[in-house]
Amino acid sequence: MLAYIIRRVGQSILVLLFTGLVAFSMFSFVGDPIDNMLGQERTQADVERLRTELGLDQPFVVQYYKFLEQAVQGNFGLSYRQGRPVGEILLERAPATLELAFVSGLMALAGGIGFGIFTAIRRRGLPANAIMTVSLIGVSLPTFLIGILLIYVFSVELGWLPSFGRGEVTQIGGWSTGFLTASGLKALILPAITLGLYQMTLIMRLVRTEMLEVLRMDYIRFARARGIRERAINFRHALKNTLVPVITITGLQLGSIIAFAIITETVFQWPGVGLLFINAIQFVDIPVMAAYLMMISVMFVGINLIVDMLYFAIDPRLRADRTAGGH
Amino acid sequence: MKTLWTAAALCAFALPATAETFRWAGTTDPNTMDPHAGNSAPVLGFLNNVYEGLVRRDRDMQIEPALATAWEPIGEGEGWRFTLREGVTFHDGAEFTAEDVVFSYERASSPESDTASWFSGVTEVTAPDDYTVEIRTSAPNPIFPDSIANWMIMDKGWAEANDVTRPNIERGNFATLNTNGTGAYRITERDPGLKTTLAPFENWWGEDRGNVTEGIFTPIDNSATAVAALLSGEVDMINPVPVQDADRLDQADGVELKRGVEARVMMFGFSQDKDTLVGGDGSVEGNPFQDPLVRRAVAQAINVPAILQTIMRGSAEPAAQLVSPAMSGYSEGLSERPELDIEAAKALLAEAGYPDGFRFLLKCPNDRYINDESVCQATVAMLAQIGLEAQLDAIPVRNYWTELRADEYDMYLLGWSPGTFDAEHPFRFLVHTPQENIGTWNFGGYSNTRVDELIPAVQSEIDPEARQAMLDEIAGIVQDDMVYVPLYVQPLLWGAAENIDLTQREDNFFILRWTNVN
Numbered sequence: 001m002l003a004y005i006i007r008r009v010g011q012s013i014l015v016l017l018f019t020g021l022v023a024f025s026m027f028s029f030v031g032d033p034i035d036n037m038l039g040q041e042r043t044q045a046d047v048e049r050l051r052t053e054l055g056l057d058q059p060f061v062v063q064y065y066k067f068l069e070q071a072v073q074g075n076f077g078l079s080y081r082q083g084r085p086v087g088e089i090l091l092e093r094a095p096a097t098l099e100l101a102f103v104s105g106l107m108a109l110a111g112g113i114g115f116g117i118f119t120a121i122r123r124r125g126l127p128a129n130a131i132m133t134v135s136l137i138g139v140s141l142p143t144f145l146i147g148i149l150l151i152y153v154f155s156v157e158l159g160w161l162p163s164f165g166r167g168e169v170t171q172i173g174g175w176s177t178g179f180l181t182a183s184g185l186k187a188l189i190l191p192a193i194t195l196g197l198y199q200m201t202l203i204m205r206l207v208r209t210e211m212l213e214v215l216r217m218d219y220i221r222f223a224r225a226r227g228i229r230e231r232a233i234n235f236r237h238a239l240k241n242t243l244v245p246v247i248t249i250t251g252l253q254l255g256s257i258i259a260f261a262i263i264t265e266t267v268f269q270w271p272g273v274g275l276l277f278i279n280a281i282q283f284v285d286i287p288v289m290a291a292y293l294m295m296i297s298v299m300f301v302g303i304n305l306i307v308d309m310l311y312f313a314i315d316p317r318l319r320a321d322r323t324a325g326g327h
Numbered sequence: 328m329k330t331l332w333t334a335a336a337l338c339a340f341a342l343p344a345t346a347e348t349f350r351w352a353g354t355t356d357p358n359t360m361d362p363h364a365g366n367s368a369p370v371l372g373f374l375n376n377v378y379e380g381l382v383r384r385d386r387d388m389q390i391e392p393a394l395a396t397a398w399e400p401i402g403e404g405e406g407w408r409f410t411l412r413e414g415v416t417f418h419d420g421a422e423f424t425a426e427d428v429v430f431s432y433e434r435a436s437s438p439e440s441d442t443a444s445w446f447s448g449v450t451e452v453t454a455p456d457d458y459t460v461e462i463r464t465s466a467p468n469p470i471f472p473d474s475i476a477n478w479m480i481m482d483k484g485w486a487e488a489n490d491v492t493r494p495n496i497e498r499g500n501f502a503t504l505n506t507n508g509t510g511a512y513r514i515t516e517r518d519p520g521l522k523t524t525l526a527p528f529e530n531w532w533g534e535d536r537g538n539v540t541e542g543i544f545t546p547i548d549n550s551a552t553a554v555a556a557l558l559s560g561e562v563d564m565i566n567p568v569p570v571q572d573a574d575r576l577d578q579a580d581g582v583e584l585k586r587g588v589e590a591r592v593m594m595f596g597f598s599q600d601k602d603t604l605v606g607g608d609g610s611v612e613g614n615p616f617q618d619p620l621v622r623r624a625v626a627q628a629i630n631v632p633a634i635l636q637t638i639m640r641g642s643a644e645p646a647a648q649l650v651s652p653a654m655s656g657y658s659e660g661l662s663e664r665p666e667l668d669i670e671a672a673k674a675l676l677a678e679a680g681y682p683d684g685f686r687f688l689l690k691c692p693n694d695r696y697i698n699d700e701s702v703c704q705a706t707v708a709m710l711a712q713i714g715l716e717a718q719l720d721a722i723p724v725r726n727y728w729t730e731l732r733a734d735e736y737d738m739y740l741l742g743w744s745p746g747t748f749d750a751e752h753p754f755r756f757l758v759h760t761p762q763e764n765i766g767t768w769n770f771g772g773y774s775n776t777r778v779d780e781l782i783p784a785v786q787s788e789i790d791p792e793a794r795q796a797m798l799d800e801i802a803g804i805v806q807d808d809m810v811y812v813p814l815y816v817q818p819l820l821w822g823a824a825e826n827i828d829l830t831q832r833e834d835n836f837f838i839l840r841w842t843n844v845n
Contacts, residue, residue, distance in 0.1 A: 028777075037497070041442075042444070043763060155556075163559050164547055164556050267552060270521070
């Protein structure tokens with residue numbers, strides 16, 4: 001077990017180093033930060049002085065090594081745009097993204113499971129067909145379009161919900177939360193729907209398929225034959241077995257919700273890390289881009305690592321393979 | 328809970344009856360609050376509400392007294408003497424004196440500053456007494472007061488106390504996030520990239536101030552979201568309005584579109600110092616764009632009125648020079664754009680020795696100017712009519728200047744807004760032979776000895792008529808040689824709620840003290 005974990009963690013670190021290297025080498029194509037940092041009246045001498053000061057005159061391998069050296073000590077450098085430590089900025093922005101991801105994840109889970117069960121049990125009715133049709137739209141429309149449509153309907157035409165921003169936030173320690181004010185909660189609704197719609201349809205379709213599968217199983221038929229009530233069959237016996245793959249998928253999707261938040265955050269001017277990243281690209285703020293990409297890859301690699309180890313713990317066959325020497 | 332409600336109720340009553348909150352949104356958040364660390368329109372425009380210079384620009388862009396009440400030349404053009412306003416205080420209560428001006432000169436002209444170029448001819452700044460400042464220049468500089476309208480004065484004591492006696496562009500410092508100016512508004516809250524809040528400075532010396540008691544600026548980069556926020560009443564003003572949404576806002580209830588003309592002239596430039604085409608297919612020898620006839624052919628083939636009508640939807644003015652007619656030093660006699668004439672353009676190409684045209688690389692930004700990529704696409708189609716086959720490469724601005732500097736183009740799109748609002752500015756940067764400190768944006772490498780002679784002469788000429796004559800001569804040479812093909816003056820499009828009175832200044836600066844909420 002321990003050897004497996006060590007090996008798996010080692011692989012993860014290699015993956016991180018590699019993604020970091022790829023990301024870092026791409027920065028040379030993103031543009032030149034100097035042009036954004038200096039005005040139009042700057043001289044060539046100013047440009048060169050700043051380039052040296054920022055270490056941009058060094059080959060990128062050296063820059064990457066310096067970045068890693070600092071990052072290992074928890075120092076992600078200073079943002080070119082804001083002149084403040086990147087770690088500090090990321091921590092400031094993280095609550096907005098995490099709260100948005102949490103709410104939209106919750107929405108996707110509740111809506112997805114609810115609608116999934118409904119469409120599986122009442123497969124043929126008009127409501128189920130309507131939900132299935134709408135879900136197709138949810139899968140096929142791009143996120144930004146959904147966002148703009150929602151803004152147009154609920155902000156511009158009806159005037160019910162805000163079109164941008166996070167509303168009023170309350171500071172609790174270092175965490176800024178929008179959960180405690182009416183405007184904060186109102187501001188959450190549209191972005192959460194935009195971000196969660198795709199995940200919701202995904203979960204819904206998964207639940208529906210699994211549920212239909214399970215409902216065809218022998219043990220359900222026996223249960224019916226024994227005269228157990230339909231309600232108990234659906235929710236006690238069928239649903240439980242449906243949820244196992246749903247939980248696995250949901251866990252994995254949480255990572256992508258946070259990563260995909262970029263588009264939603266741009267549409268709604270939501271002040272999270274995704275928006276920070278987009279602004280960083282426009283300004284060629286390399287320290288922020290690097291830290292964000294590392295953060296996202298750490299997250300994905302971490303989730304995968306945990307999932308793998310859970311499988312290892314759950315599935316005895318994996319362990320048996322190892323003790324037998326593997327392939 | 329009850330006490331909370333009571334407190335909230337008390338707060339509501341404590342506000343003056345006339346509290347007027349004004350919210351506005353722009354695409355770019357100023358990247359610093361340090362007036363000497365940023366020399367870009369978003370930074371200087373925003374900080375004009377907070378800091379002040381010795382002089383400032385009025386609604387019509389004319390120079391008027393600010394922290395200085397008067398100024399006069401010293402001797403025969405040795406420099407300028409400024410008489411300072413008495414009784415001005417900074418936001419923290421410190422008194423404003425000549426010492427602060429001398430300090431701000433040292434800070435703004437230091438190598439660490441982004442505004443050092445404004446002071447390139449200055450040799451010495453002294454304060455004979457508390458309310459007089461003498462700025463000496465190496466050569467007579469008639470437009471010096473005009474060129475320092477955005478040089479903002481900082482409090483020496485505050486800067487020393489907070490260890491910000493020099494700006495720090497790369498690392499930032501206390502002044503990157505905090506301000507202490509003399510302006511009509513002070514910053515009460517600054518969240519970079521999210522929100523900046525302003526409150527009136529009660530002890531401001533000036534008059535003529537609107538009724539805004541709280542100003543909230545939010546950057547919204549997505550223009551569709553910004554338009555929605557304006558339409559739903561969540562913001563009172565947005566800048567800019569995307570050209571394609573202009574008509575819709577014009578017709579919408581409760582909002583108004585404010586149209587104006589910006590100081591920025593859009594033009595095409597050409598590679599002139601290279602002997603071959605980057606994007607050629609080998610069918611022609613050398614670099615045809617070195618020939619003024621070819622450049623003139625391009626000018627005559629571009630249908631500017633059509634571009635203005637379809638792409639700019641009637642919101643821009645055609646341009647004939649590198650500056651708009653509203654700038655000082657504009658040459659009145661040279662206001663004719665070459666007329667659209669396909670046959671004449673073809674004849675010019677044939678005369679230059681390229682009857683069958685040629686292929687070349689046209690470089691454009693796609694996120695810098697209003698509809699920049701569309702303008703270039705239209706140009707490609709128009710040039711095809713005279714046999715010029717342009718390969719369009721439209722890229723984001725963050726790569727654009729790097730590629731132009733690396734000579735990866737044959738023809739390119741450029742917009743220029745003169746910081747001094749004077750015709751000398753684009754000549755200095757765009758037409759003078761490229762050197763260390765001058766001609767730095769002359770990517771094409773145009774070089775003309777007479778022009779190089781005239782530019783320093785213009786810079787030190789005190790007599791307005793003689794100066795204008797020299798500017799006219801340069802403008803004439805530039806037009807004859809067709810160094811650039813000027814297209815149009817970029818429009819200013821702001822959207823505002825109907826109950827807002829505001830002033831749209833030509834430099835696209837938004838001045839909060841000219842704003843009224845009705």
